[in-house]
Structure formats: C-alpha cells, structure tokens
Amino acid sequence: KGGEGLKEAISRAEAAWRAAPSPESMGLPLDILSRVKRYPKAVARRDEALARLETDREPEQDDASLKVPPLTENRFFWGGLGAGVLFMGLSVGLGIVAAQPMWRYLALINIPAFGTAAWMALRYVDDLQHA
Structure with a gap:
C-alpha cells in the first residue's frame, strides 16, 4: 500500500512531463537549445563589431555636412x-x-x-x- 502513493505520484509527474511544452510542440526548430546557448556570444560579437566601427569612423566624416557652407x-x-x-x-x-x-x-x-x-x-x- 505504501508503494501505491509513490506510483500515483510518478504517473502524475509523467503526465505533467508529457503536457509540458517542447520545442516541437511549439513549432520551434530542433536546434533551438544550441541557438539559445550561442546567443550571448553572438550579441557580444555584434557589440564588439559596432564598437570597432565607432572607433574606426573618422570624426571628420561625422561633420562633413557642416563643411558645406x-x-x-x-x-x-x-x-x-x-x-x-x-x-x-x-x-x-x-x-x-x-x-x-x-x-x-x-x-x-x-x-x-x-x-x-x-x-x-x-x-x-x-x-x-x-x-
């Protein structure tokens, strides 16, 4: 009798596991978890590229329209x-x-x-x- 409560809890946990949303049930690609793990690295690379663009940009180009009288x-x-x-x-x-x-x-x-x-x-x- 002591094991029946445990079996019932296990069956409820299995049902909850099956009812939980999965990438397939939500229509997401199968590699979504690897994409989520790579996202911070991609954002960091983008931010570095933007920072390099800002430092590479010549300050004269920003004020080029001011040079035209x-x-x-x-x-x-x-x-x-x-x-x-x-x-x-x-x-x-x-x-x-x-x-x-x-x-x-x-x-x-x-x-x-x-x-x-x-x-x-x-x-x-x-x-x-x-x-």
Whole structure:
C-alpha cells in the first residue's frame, strides 16, 4: 500500500512531463537549445563589431555636412537672384513708363541670371549629397 502513493505520484509527474511544452510542440526548430546557448556570444560579437566601427569612423566624416557652407552664404546665388529681380523690374517698369517694346528685351537677361542662381542651388544640393 505504501508503494501505491509513490506510483500515483510518478504517473502524475509523467503526465505533467508529457503536457509540458517542447520545442516541437511549439513549432520551434530542433536546434533551438544550441541557438539559445550561442546567443550571448553572438550579441557580444555584434557589440564588439559596432564598437570597432565607432572607433574606426573618422570624426571628420561625422561633420562633413557642416563643411558645406549654407546656400545663404553663396554670393553667386544671391547675385543671380538679385540680377534676375533687377532686370525683371527694369524691363517691366521701363516698358510701362517708356511704352517702347525695346525695353521688354531686357527681360531676357533674367534667363542667365536666374539660371545662375538655380545652378548654384543644384551645386549646393550635390555638395550635400557628397558630404
């Protein structure tokens, strides 16, 4: 009679063992336990690689975008915009005041003036991309 309680406890333990989740019942790969054991080493290797990247990176590359002067400091950009606005105003103003069609040709100077400003803006964007 003393052994029956022990047999009953053993059968309950076996049933609990069978009911416990296993990698197969959870749909995990069979080598999941070895992967779990390798995980800390993989994380340490990744952290070391990231630390090496940070030390290998040149500090100049971090501030490369700061080396490109802003577009507002480009005198050719402002000169092109100013000349374009000036000749646009002159052609419209003198065309109305003088009422002569010859002054409207002064507006054609806007094309290279605004083109220069646009070219400087595109060059600024290109410098930022290279930086």
